[in-house]
Structure formats: structure tokens, C-alpha cells
Amino acid sequence: MKNRAAIALLSMHLAVLAACGEDAGKQSRELQGGEIVRVGTNVLTETDLENLLPEGEKIPFSPEEKKAFVDRWIKTEILYQGALRRGLADDPRIQARLRSLEQEYLADHLVYLELRDKTRVTEEEVEEYFREHESEYMYEYRVSHILVNTIEDAQRVRELLETHSFSWVANRHSVDPVAKRGGDLGYLTKGNMIPEFETVIFDMKPNEVSDVVKSDFGYHFIKLVGMREALVKVDLADVRAQIMNALMIQKREHVYREFIEELQGTADIEYYDPSYYPGSVESPADTLGDQP
Helix, strand or coil: CHHHHHHHHHHHHHHHHHHHHCCCCCCCCCCCCCEEEEECCEEEEHHHHHHHCCCCCCCCCCHHHHHHHHHHHHHHHHHHHHHHHCCHHHCHHHHHHHHHHHHHHHHHHHHHHHHHHHCCCCHHHHHHHHHHHHHHHHEEEEEEEEEECCHHHHHHHHHHCCCCCHHHHHHHHCCCHHHHHCCEEEEECCCCCCHHHHHHHCCCCCCEECCCEEECCEEEEEEEEEEEECCCCCCHHHHHHHHHHHHHHHHHHHHHHHHHHHHHHHCCCCCCCHHHCCCCCCCHHHHHCCCC
């Protein structure tokens, strides 16, 4: 409940900030029923509360949550009107930031609507995925890794692995706390490792070391130490929710890429400074994987 209220309060806060372009001197609107509170010329209504609740939320506000929301709205409205009196709405930096917030919010909501309408996972798709990947659930994978923060560090690790053991490099250069164990992560199973690991581990052989793998955590080198048969047999019922979530993520990524490509194909885009054109400056990350 607290998380839901926090999300609603954040949505309300952004909505209030986006209203900075409104005329602060307008007259109070006539009361038409459903009004909750007025601060200066601005009124909060029950409809406002409903509109600020994130879409898809089925559980209504409790009385306590509504009181907390209204209290937060009042405090924010007081500050907002004070900012208007000081002329902060005319600050070019504030105006640019508000336009950016509006742009980001509308863009995010458009993506949400597109994904909501076009991403569905059927039971047939779940069953097909399990049949195709069932062998991956039959084993546990002993995995070690080296984690570094930058592509430059990854290049250095790559060079060291040519002349030193994996555990030696992990103990001295990995930023993961398990580095002191030679990077050993123990036995992992399909579904309980990050997706980037799964993209390479199932195609590796014991004692093989991957090339650099990028994730949200940084840059990894992964070693498949060994495999063993899973201690517990896995049935579809055990991993149905896991598969459903994985397929949903895949579909969302696919739909998002197609949607962006579709919009880019019709957008009127012109670069006045060619140095900002995509691909105009080659990133070290683009070339690391091509080196022998």
C-alpha cells in the first residue's frame, strides 16, 4: 500500500510541476461537486485524484491514503504558488526542464499503451518454449565470472586472461564481492541468473571462458566451470510464471524496437551538427568484441 501511494504521489507531483505554465491569477472555478480542497485559486477534486492514480491500479485509495495524498497536494501547491510569485516559471532553465519532463512522461505513456495493446503471451507459447528449452532445465551450471566497470577495464582483463588463470584475474581485478573466491558464483539454474548470462552459458562447454558480456552491472567475463544434473526435476508448472515473464520481456523489447523504427521512418529528422549523428564516433565497446 505504501508503494502504491508513493507512486501516486509522484504522479501528482509531476502533474503539478507541469502546470507551471498555467495562469496563476485566474479566478477560482465554480464549485460543481466533488471538490476536496482549495489552495489559492486551485482546487483539487475527486476526479483529480482518480486521474493521478496510475492506470491499471484496481485497488481504490484507502481513506488514510487519500488524506496523505491531499496533505501532500496542499504542501506542493503552496510551494508551487510561491514559486510562481517569485517568477521561477519564467526561468529558461526551469522551462526547459518542464518541457523535458512533459516530453518524457508523454513518451513513456505512449510506449506503455503500445506495449499494453500488443504484448500478450499465450499458454501455447509457454508450452512451446518449455519443450524447446527443456534440456536447459535439466542441469545446474557451475559458473565463475569477472566483473569490471568500464570497457577499458574489460580490455585489460582480456589481455590478462591470455597469460593468467581466470581465478588469479578475478581475485585481483573483479569488482564483484565474490571475486575473492576466484569469481565463483556456485551452481546456477536456468531462470535464476541474469538474462545476459543465459545468452552465453547454455552454448558453452566446461572450462570455456566467454568474451566480454555487457549487462546493467558492468562488463563480465564468464567461465563455465562445470555442469551436473539438476537435483530436483523441473516440470512446466514449476517454471510457468518464469517463462511467461521471460517471453513477455522478449515481446516488449521486440514491439518497442519495431515501434521506434516505425516512428523514425516517418519522422522529420535533420542533424545540423554532424558530430551528433549516430555512428559518427566509434565507441570502444563497438570494437572490443572484434579483436583477436
